[in-house]
Amino acid sequence: MSGFFKSSIGRKVSMALSAFFLMFFLIIHLAVNITSIFSEAVFNEMSHFMGTNPLVQFALQPVLIFGVVFHFVMGFVLEIRNKKAQGIAYAKNNGAANSTWMSRNMIYSGLVILAFIGLHFIDFWFPEINYKYIAGNPEEPTRYFHELQEKFVPIWRVAAYVLSFILLGLHLAHGFTSAFQSMGITAGRKKTLKTIGIAYSIIIPLGFIIVALFHHLNHH
């Protein structure tokens, strides 16, 4: 079995598995964020639960971090190996004739998402860890909403946020169906998967963008 994950196909399968996990996580994350539009109290309650529940903090959070790191490290590994497999570059190559821009540029959309994840960690995760575990402040179940609102005041951050999510949408426009194909799940389901994939890659990033814009326009 360990030989399997060292084979080219095994690497692909592990890439797809980590991607499935990330795509599932994004649904949960968006669901929590969306509540902030409708109710400050519900958003605070959900965030407080996520931030203090030991199962979430010490079991799910490490798994998530592992999933993210695994995905982009494996993305780099595949990119480097594939570069090595190429011969001399063609003097003329018409990639657009047979494949989508998204499919040919996963590493670049991925890099933008990675930069965003960096910013996201600096904005939320590091202060959160510092607040709870380093500074050891007492838990304050109503702080989350204001922290969120504050972050979306500067226009540059909202712009970076929107841009990153557009790139995430492009990443997923290819990635969603690609992950199923990697798992060998396609026969006879191509059309359905494509439709769900397009819907997912529009709805999820758009949801995050709406939340950001809402708080930018509604802070007081």
Place this chain on the structure above:
Amino acid sequence: MKLTLKIWRQKSANDKGNLVDYKVNDVSPDMSFLEMLDVLNQDLIDKNEEPIAFDHDCREGICGMCSMYINGRAHGPDRSITVCQLHMRSFKDGDTIYIEPWRAKAFPVIKDLIVDRSAFDRIQQAGGFISVNTSGNTQDANATLISKYAADTAMDAATCIGCGACVATCKNSSAMLFVGAKVSQYALLPQGQIEAAERVRNMVAQMDLEGFGNCTNTGACEVECPKGISLENIARMNRELMKANIN
């Protein structure tokens, strides 16, 4: 038609190689692409120059030898054909045409437009067969019943001619469409079951050993394949390898 050709010239495997410009006049739109090159080569021979080396054999679109990257696409601009089936009517008077060999680390250039595709042979030898007794006592073909779906799908996979266009067009130089077709051809039939697990393991291992890249599902291969081999074959190969490792 008058055309400008930019053709890759490389004396040997160790030579660096470069694109050389050639002018051809009086090209008939009814010529095949290879016939146009034949005319150019005759010209070069008459001038005591070295003719351009390129692979070809059947000139009927069935052997897969004629391998050229034409104007940025494997086998040129038209769909579902090899270079020998490409005609000059697909080009316009005054066009400039780039002609390059397949590019992939696993397909080294031997001379000009000829590349070494023996990596494909070694992948086939690693498992692309069934072990049967062929010493004269032929079995009745109808003794083993096969569903129409399986027979048709296996036949579709078996139409792969090993041309290597899938590798040439892939941004990752991946051979998965070729190997997927060869694995599928047997995986779909009862006769292929006995050695199925070994076959997929060995063929994938050989594919990796040859230095082909890793598929990222861009789907370029499926578009450029002269035989219309579908991506479903890659998915099936992935399933076969997972199955082989779970059992």
